[in-house]
Amino acid sequence: MASIARKNLFEDIPRFLVAQAGIMFAVSLVTIQLGILKGFSRSTAIVVDHTTADLWVTSQEMVYFELTSALPADYLTQAEKVSGVDRAEVLLLRSGRWRDANGKLAPVRIFGFNPDGQLFAGWKILQGKIEDLKQPYTVMLDQDSRRSLGLQQLRDQGSIGFLPATVVGFLDDVQSNASSPFLFASLETANAYGTAELSSSITCTRQSNGELNCTNRFQNRPLGQKIGEIQPPARLNLGDPITYILIRAKPGENLDLLKQRLRDALPGTEAYTRKEMAALTRNYWEERTGVGFILGLGATVGFIVGMVVVGQILYSSVADHIREFGTLKAMGASNWVIYRVIIEQALWMSILGYVPSILLCVGLGHWTQAAKGVMILIEPTTAAGVLVLTVVMCVGSALFAVQKVTRVDPAIVFKA
Amino acid sequence: MTAIDFDQIQRPGSLSAATVTPCRESLLQDALTQKAIAACGVSMIYQTGTQAFHALKNVSLTINAGDVQLLMGPSGSGKTTLLSILAGILTPTEGRVCLLGEDITRMSSRQLAEFRLTNLGFVFQGFNLFPALTALENVEVALHLKGIKRQAARRQAMELLEQVDLGNKANNLPRDLSGGQKQRVAIARALAGNPKLIMADEPTAALDSQNGHAVIQLLRDLAKEGGRTVLIVTHDPRIVEVADRVIHLEDGILQS
Ligand SMILES: Nc1ncnc2c1ncn2[C@@H]1O[C@H](COP(=O)(O)OP(=O)(O)O)[C@@H](O)[C@H]1O
Ligand SMILES: [Mg+2]
Numbered sequence: 001m002a003s004i005a006r007k008n009l010f011e012d013i014p015r016f017l018v019a020q021a022g023i024m025f026a027v028s029l030v031t032i033q034l035g036i037l038k039g040f041s042r043s044t045a046i047v048v049d050h051t052t053a054d055l056w057v058t059s060q061e062m063v064y065f066e067l068t069s070a071l072p073a074d075y076l077t078q079a080e081k082v083s084g085v086d087r088a089e090v091l092l093l094r095s096g097r098w099r100d101a102n103g104k105l106a107p108v109r110i111f112g113f114n115p116d117g118q119l120f121a122g123w124k125i126l127q128g129k130i131e132d133l134k135q136p137y138t139v140m141l142d143q144d145s146r147r148s149l150g151l152q153q154l155r156d157q158g159s160i161g162f163l164p165a166t167v168v169g170f171l172d173d174v175q176s177n178a179s180s181p182f183l184f185a186s187l188e189t190a191n192a193y194g195t196a197e198l199s200s201s202i203t204c205t206r207q208s209n210g211e212l213n214c215t216n217r218f219q220n221r222p223l224g225q226k227i228g229e230i231q232p233p234a235r236l237n238l239g240d241p242i243t244y245i246l247i248r249a250k251p252g253e254n255l256d257l258l259k260q261r262l263r264d265a266l267p268g269t270e271a272y273t274r275k276e277m278a279a280l281t282r283n284y285w286e287e288r289t290g291v292g293f294i295l296g297l298g299a300t301v302g303f304i305v306g307m308v309v310v311g312q313i314l315y316s317s318v319a320d321h322i323r324e325f326g327t328l329k330a331m332g333a334s335n336w337v338i339y340r341v342i343i344e345q346a347l348w349m350s351i352l353g354y355v356p357s358i359l360l361c362v363g364l365g366h367w368t369q370a371a372k373g374v375m376i377l378i379e380p381t382t383a384a385g386v387l388v389l390t391v392v393m394c395v396g397s398a399l400f401a402v403q404k405v406t407r408v409d410p411a412i413v414f415k416a
Numbered sequence: 417m418t419a420i421d422f423d424q425i426q427r428p429g430s431l432s433a434a435t436v437t438p439c440r441e442s443l444l445q446d447a448l449t450q451k452a453i454a455a456c457g458v459s460m461i462y463q464t465g466t467q468a469f470h471a472l473k474n475v476s477l478t479i480n481a482g483d484v485q486l487l488m489g490p491s492g493s494g495k496t497t498l499l500s501i502l503a504g505i506l507t508p509t510e511g512r513v514c515l516l517g518e519d520i521t522r523m524s525s526r527q528l529a530e531f532r533l534t535n536l537g538f539v540f541q542g543f544n545l546f547p548a549l550t551a552l553e554n555v556e557v558a559l560h561l562k563g564i565k566r567q568a569a570r571r572q573a574m575e576l577l578e579q580v581d582l583g584n585k586a587n588n589l590p591r592d593l594s595g596g597q598k599q600r601v602a603i604a605r606a607l608a609g610n611p612k613l614i615m616a617d618e619p620t621a622a623l624d625s626q627n628g629h630a631v632i633q634l635l636r637d638l639a640k641e642g643g644r645t646v647l648i649v650t651h652d653p654r655i656v657e658v659a660d661r662v663i664h665l666e667d668g669i670l671q672s
Contacts, residue, residue, distance in 0.1 A: 003549060003553055003557075004546060004548070004549065004557065007546075007548035007549055007553075008548050010548075011547065011548040321546075323542070323544060324544065324546050324547075326544075327538075327540070327544040328557075328561070329529070330503075330505055330532070330538055331532065331533065331536075331538060331558060331561060332529045332530065332531070332532035332533025332534075332536070332561065333529070333533070333561050334526070334529055337561065410505045411500050411505055411506050413505075413538070413540055413544055414496045414499070414500060414540060414541070414617045415542075
């Protein structure tokens with residue numbers, strides 16, 4: 001019986017092509033939406049994924065990885081004393097305004113870490129060396145962020161507040177699509193950038209009539225520093241707020257117990273494993289914002305469009321062959337024989353629509369990644385999921401077409 | 417056509433005595449067991465909206481095994497309706513039909529399909545071949561339906577095509593065959609699986625007289641070879657000579 005389905009399908013090539021185009025459109029829409037959602041979601045916590053820390057300690061108030069409040073710097077030394085902690089490192093997260101060479105502004109996120117450290121490490125470095133960050137006022141960034149910061153190559157410059165910034169390296173695959181461009185810098189540099197906005201001073205003089213005359217002055221350099229004179233960044237001191245303490249546990253340490261000990265030792269903090277931190281962040285972006293919903297909606301629309309297209313095509317194909325199906329029934333074929341033909345036709349349509357669509361989406365993903373920094377992430381599980389959806393879509397609409405055959409009166413076979 | 421005397425048989429029915437020839441179980445049973453095809457008191461009323469159309473009125477008949485039986489009558493006289501009922505494709509409003517000694521009017525639709533699959537072959541006025549399948553594949557499909565698999569099906573399909581003298585057209589699509597050739601493919605398909613009964617509705621209507629005659633001759637010869645019973649509906653008078661018996665239908669009433 002196999003041949004009836006396939007031959008009915010290929011009998012009318014133009015119609016077949018229209019059908020396949022419709023299916024490809026639907027499958028691609030679903031794949032792209034899911035791929036963007038996956039790529040987006042992955043990117044939101046990719047920085048966390050890359051690190052090698054076992055635990056992240058931060059304020060209890062943390063909402064997600066980029067939104068938390070500060071900790072006192074002396075928590076670092078306290079954390080180091082907690083039993084089971086092998087190593088602890090500070091991570092700063094600051095915000096700033098990037099001004100490119102043409103004076104154009106862009107918001108940035110600045111990560112400050114110890115370039116000699118081991119826990120905020122593991123980057124894919126395309127150009128430059130991490131050690132280069134030890135030079136004052138140097139930064140690294142994701143290659144995909146170059147355009148939005150008006151940068152092209154190593155040694156290009158911009159400024160943050162009144163401080164200069166020189167690019168010493170490009171990284172791959174660290175930027176969150178949900179966030180401002182990330183800059184990676186040494187602790188000192190990042191800390192300096194965090195406070196490098198305008199400084200203000202008020203000077204008051206008492207006048208002869210006894211009134212106070214005050215002048216509020218703003219300047220774009222630190223107080224007491226002359227224009228053009230830039231001091232190297234100061235070392236982080238105990239008074240500076242820090243954002244995260246990254247922890248490496250001693251080998252074989254139970255992380256749940258260690259988390260508890262850290263919470264006890266550092267009041268007002270919470271400790272998360274790397275996986276928890278990443279999951280929390282992804283969850284935030286997928287659920288607390290409308291992103292997951294919107295992309296999911298797009299995927300649903302694609303699914304429905306596909307269903308309608310396939311349903312339509314199968315229905316008209318069944319209508320065209322109704323006499324033959326009637327003949328099969330007259331000959332004594334059970335409804336199942338006919339269902340099998342139609343379902344097989346649907347399966348062929350789904351496979352022949354799926355394969356080129358996935359290839360198309362992979363190609364498109366390469367392009368969007370290169371040209372727009374937007375990842376369409378098609379993991380094997382996504383691809384398998386879309387295959388299942390495609391089959392469900394095609395077979396589902398086949399069931400819609402099948403009812404036309406179920407009702408066919410075999411007596412039509414005698415109509416001339 | 418053997419006339420059975422149904423007249424004295426009493427049977428309670430919803431239709432009036434004037435239109436129904438009653439039909440008694442025991443007598444029916446006797447008559448039916450030896451007959452390939454038997455119908456008793458068959459009536460068919462088509463209900464379209466509020467209109468009821470009496471297409472068959474109390475038809476009773478028997479057909480002997482191995483006969484080539486013609487059913488003739490003017491257009492609209494109910495021939496196709498009767499054939500559909502005798503083939504178990506249409507359920508009569510009233511009456512009973514026995515095929516090969518089995519009462520098909522008592523079968524479930526699933527049993528009926530099963531019965532048609534094993535015992536019946538069809539030839540249609542419009543050929544009803546699968547346009548996307550070759551001549552060989554059209555015959556193979558029928559064999560597949562009957563549970564004959566791959567190689568065996570292919571071999572048998574080829575043999576059947578050779579029997580209808582189309583061995584050299586096995587790989588042609590229906591659109592590349594003449595009307596007569598198409599109908600010969602249909603005959604090969606009807607013979608697939610070696611059914612005991614063949615039913616053909618106006619098999620020559622779409623053919624010119626020469627082709628029509630050849631097709632009928634072929635159908636007759638193949639049926640006779642296999643000892644099959646054939647019921648042919650036609651209004652083509654030239655076919656009469658190949659038939660063992662002829663019955664006439666007019667306005668839904670069997671003429672004797
Ligand atoms: N499904 C149907 N519904 C209503 N009337 C029908 C139907 N099928 C056939 N008829 C009517 O029954 C009569 C007999 O039809 P048919 O058996 O096809 O005659 P024949 O085959 O002898 O030309 C015709 O008048 C036809 O209009
Ligand atoms: Mg007719």
